[in-house]
Amino acid sequence: MKFTARQPGINVNVSPTHPLKEFAILAGGLLAIAVGVYLALGLAVDLIVPRLSIDLEKKLAGALIGRLVETEEVDTTTRSLQALVGRLQDRCAKLPYNVTVHVTESDAVNAAALPGGHMVIFTGLLAEMTSENELAFVLAHELGHYANRDHLRSLGRSLVLMTASTLLLGADNSINSMIGHGMVLTELSFSRKQESRADEFALETLFCHYGQVAGATAFFKKIPEDGDPGRFGHYFASHPENRRRISHLKDLAQERGYPTGTLFPLPADLMVNTIPP
């Protein structure tokens, strides 16, 4: 029998798996694990947050807020806002927090509830205000976030996401800087439900304080149809959302028989930036 040289025909040293299939399985699997961990930690945050004591929250917030508090010089605007928040808290919105108001120069028409009872109001928001009732509603809305401790929830989730992305991608990744920016600008996002509850809290507070709810929806109507929604932060997530919130507030006011009355003018200290309508 004569030997004839020939090729083996198959390559035993290279696995036949398609590289894209392998990539999909590996990347998908790891991503699924990461998402699972994030969701599990998010659930853990939701469970822990309502049990977190105010004292501990203040201590934790110290590290985050320290810079903000140090550089703060209390001007008349801040004092006036602080007084209004104090009045609201005094009788109506009873919270275990001593809310401290900080005014920050920014075009953003937004306010934010930071941990430890630090409420940040952007000057862009003050410029949009035309009456005390309207302002009180916005402040009470933020107090509502404190009452439901929503501010900790979103912050906790951001921290979880930051931790997870740091572990996976290293400290200097784009997700971190994205969240980092979010935290600096305090564009903390709240869920629809959380905003709704804060709105309800604000409406109750407004009724309790003034005996009527004029101005509750005034602010929501101010978003220009073609305006940049980004400027308006969590008050105006989107137009349909905005209309839904207005109608929800109106329904609630009607249901509970809250009357509307006259609007009070803004305190003089807050009129500095206001363009007369």
Next chain:
Amino acid sequence: MIDLIIFLSLLALGYGAGNWAEKRHYRSIAERENATINLPTVTLKSVNIPEHKIRSARLVYGSAVISVDYFKRILASLRNVVGGKVKSYESLLDRARREALLRMKAMAGDATVIVNVRIETSAVGKQSRRKNIGCLEAMAYGTALTVEE
């Protein structure tokens, strides 16, 4: 965001270019292997040929350096997390070894047989952990015998 875009384009480029180069290389390997199929390369230290019939015996060698592409590297690093066969590197080693053998055969010219063939593999450009160039060299060497008819 820009990091992600750069990462994804590198991944796509790595996959596209790497795949194209690999297919081309395998085609060329198959062609040359068929062309040199009648030059036996064996790992035996010697063959049973009477000494006076051997006209020449000389060292022949061939080496090939193959680089890993970005896609394969990422795939391997993902594989590093969970463990298992690093399939993406298998074809690189296979190509490097076969290319080295083919170059050795080319060096042997019209020899009758290459005996005592060995293959060595080494990583090239792996001096520091951070700047890992990531390519590998395979070297094949043996003794080419030319036998009188």
